[in-house]
Amino acid sequence: MWVQRLLGRSLGELRLGRQISARIVNESNIEVQPASGDKPLTFPGVWLRDNCQCDDCFHGSSKSRKLDWDRFDTRIRPVDLQADELAQEVVVRWSDAHESRFPLKWLRDRSFEERRQAEYLRDFYRPPTRHWSGAEFQEIARHFSYDEVMAKDSVLMHWLQALAVHGVALLRGAPLDEGVVRRLAERVGFIRRTTYGEEFVVQAKPGAQNFAYLSLPLPLHTDLPYYEYKPSVNILHCVVQTESPGGSNMLVDGFHIADILRRDHPEDFDRLCRVLVDWNDIGSEDGREFHNIWRAPVICLDSAGRYTRVNHSVPQRDSHFNVPLEEVLPWYESYARFVRLAIADSHAFKTQPGDVLTFNNIRLLHGRAGYDDSEESPRYIVGAYLDWDIIYSRLRVLKKKLHSDSDADADSELGSQ
Numbered sequence: 001m002w003v004q005r006l007l008g009r010s011l012g013e014l015r016l017g018r019q020i021s022a023r024i025v026n027e028s029n030i031e032v033q034p035a036s037g038d039k040p041l042t043f044p045g046v047w048l049r050d051n052c053q054c055d056d057c058f059h060g061s062s063k064s065r066k067l068d069w070d071r072f073d074t075r076i077r078p079v080d081l082q083a084d085e086l087a088q089e090v091v092v093r094w095s096d097a098h099e100s101r102f103p104l105k106w107l108r109d110r111s112f113e114e115r116r117q118a119e120y121l122r123d124f125y126r127p128p129t130r131h132w133s134g135a136e137f138q139e140i141a142r143h144f145s146y147d148e149v150m151a152k153d154s155v156l157m158h159w160l161q162a163l164a165v166h167g168v169a170l171l172r173g174a175p176l177d178e179g180v181v182r183r184l185a186e187r188v189g190f191i192r193r194t195t196y197g198e199e200f201v202v203q204a205k206p207g208a209q210n211f212a213y214l215s216l217p218l219p220l221h222t223d224l225p226y227y228e229y230k231p232s233v234n235i236l237h238c239v240v241q242t243e244s245p246g247g248s249n250m251l252v253d254g255f256h257i258a259d260i261l262r263r264d265h266p267e268d269f270d271r272l273c274r275v276l277v278d279w280n281d282i283g284s285e286d287g288r289e290f291h292n293i294w295r296a297p298v299i300c301l302d303s304a305g306r307y308t309r310v311n312h313s314v315p316q317r318d319s320h321f322n323v324p325l326e327e328v329l330p331w332y333e334s335y336a337r338f339v340r341l342a343i344a345d346s347h348a349f350k351t352q353p354g355d356v357l358t359f360n361n362i363r364l365l366h367g368r369a370g371y372d373d374s375e376e377s378p379r380y381i382v383g384a385y386l387d388w389d390i391i392y393s394r395l396r397v398l399k400k401k402l403h404s405d406s407d408a409d410a411d412s413e414l415g416s417q
């Protein structure tokens, strides 16, 4: 293999072979022009040294850095550049006498350009959410065949993508057995266990330990707001639906309600983002007593002001409210506004036997109209939870697999969606 070697000491632009050019800029950065005419990409030297891919610095099979950070020098400088034109690699010699090789494709994929970073975050990290009003529900709600989700990776990927973007998706045609939610969860990863077990059955139960196990109307809420680490996605499989007029599901996009407050009632919005509410759940399940408490605002934001979750539950809000006295009434007023807006925007629909309703539990509020539970008109729903960590991980693995699959079958499968 022919390697063209050039020294970087003279600085200025160095042509490395016919296409790649690279130079050291500001003593510590490296500017790479992948091909003549391309926009140059700048990489900080400290980051390149930290990400050296050689066997001493990087453990290939675990894809993990093993560089000795006890001795890492943040003032490291590149002193020499080479290009391996045939291998399409840039070779860097460092002030600590170490040598690193970086494939051009690897560098391009990690470009510090704002546009490329935004693409990566949008297409690979997490897709941005699209918020919807109740009136838009029919338009945004995607339907998938349960059998196709189970059989085809591309359909599995599109279901999870829809769930991430819209917070809701419906699977149809599932068999009417109690194993569906487990098989579906295991197609993605594994069930998230909670106080109420792995799979749970929602049907009217005498002496219920949980408000959901009554046939009364179930007001809009999020599940388990009293957990620090909340289960992310609800899977509700309708096995038997009541013949009575009630039993409809109600859904609201909590992020949309937060958008309305942010725009029209900024003081309420700020208060609901700021005031810590004591969410709680006390009881026992399978002979085990529990007392869960988690303090969190109704609307939770990340450092960039994007919503991470909403919390809402009338029954599972503690009578302990550990805020200053003067915060209490204003908070009630703001919260009451949030709840009224949510009720006004809620979309009701009734699932049919074989439907599996899946939705983001830390974004959507859900509820159920009351129904007449009797032996002639029962209602039987099996539920389970999945976590976003597991879903996003699966989604990324599928995207990598399906996007790199060059065989025509996978391509046509993707194209038909």
Ligand SMILES: [Zn+2]
Residues within 6 Å of the ligand: 052, 053, 054, 055, 056, 057, 058, 098, 099, 100
């Ligand atoms: Zn190395």
